[in-house]
Amino acid sequence: MRKTLIVGNWKMHLNTMQASILLHRLQERIRIHRDIEVVLAPSMLVLQPLSLQIDRRKFRLAAQNAYHKDMGAFTGEVSFTMLRDLVHYAIIGHSERRLIFGETLTDISEKVAAAVRNGITPILCVGETKTDRLAKHTKRVLHDQVVTALKNLTSEDVEEIVIAYEPIWAISTFGGELATPNLVKEAMDYIRHQISELYGKKTAEKVRVLYGGSVDDQIARGYMEIDGCDGVLVGGASTSYHKFSGIVDAAYRMQRELGEET
Ligand code: 13P
DSSP states (O other): OOOEEEEEEOTTOOOHHHHHHHHHHHHHHOOOOTTEEEEEEOOHHHHHHHHHHOOTTTEEEEESOOBSSSSSSOTTOOBHHHHTTTOSEEEESOHHHHHTSOOOHHHHHHHHHHHHHTTOEEEEEEOOOHHHHHTTOHHHHHHHHHHHHHTTOOHHHHHHOEEEEOOGGGSGGGTOOOOOHHHHHHHHHHHHHHHHHHHOHHHHHHSEEEEOSOOOTTTHHHHHTSTTOOEEEESGGGGSHHHHHHHHHHHHHHHHHHHHHO
């Protein structure tokens, strides 16, 4: 069984003090659950202090980005090598990185390879723009993003990774429209199908696929219930104690109901 994953992408929000307060409150509220993994992705600055405060039985940490070279004269950058003892995951290829910072398919595949080389699990974000969707290019875009990002990996590497489907038009930053669960399912099925074609059915069944469009505590469950969806990558709502803990509660409730059914 694939573990449910709830990831909070804090983006460039919360200074050290605010981050520490939010973690403290979440730590009081969130329980340990063997089938649910809760991951926090604070800013680079805050990773180190949070790593000292965090209850590792309840949370794992993720970086929001890193540079693909292990070390060298790259002013302003932090490498995956430097993060390896600090984080379990790294978000790679987020649409804000692709669109605002101009990250290319090649940059992203180098980052995925660097993360894996350093023992960090990539949370690879893929998704189409509104223009792609209207032009019926969604599948082609997803195909290119998945194939190039994973091209340096073996099927054993791919089994471990996480893919977040984030339709760019459904992220607050770029429009924040609501994507229907049917449409999300179709894209997620296609992503898993691609993995199956490239790395085999067994690998495709192990990869976790998340929904990364905008969600809050009211609507997250509707996406988590999609067959084949293994959780959510939460943006803005993850910096709100009430909303994020509400999303984690929704995942608990789902697991409980599932347990009662079986
Ligand atoms: P919002 O929830 O802020 O729209 O962002 C979603 C996202 O980008 C997740 O990484």
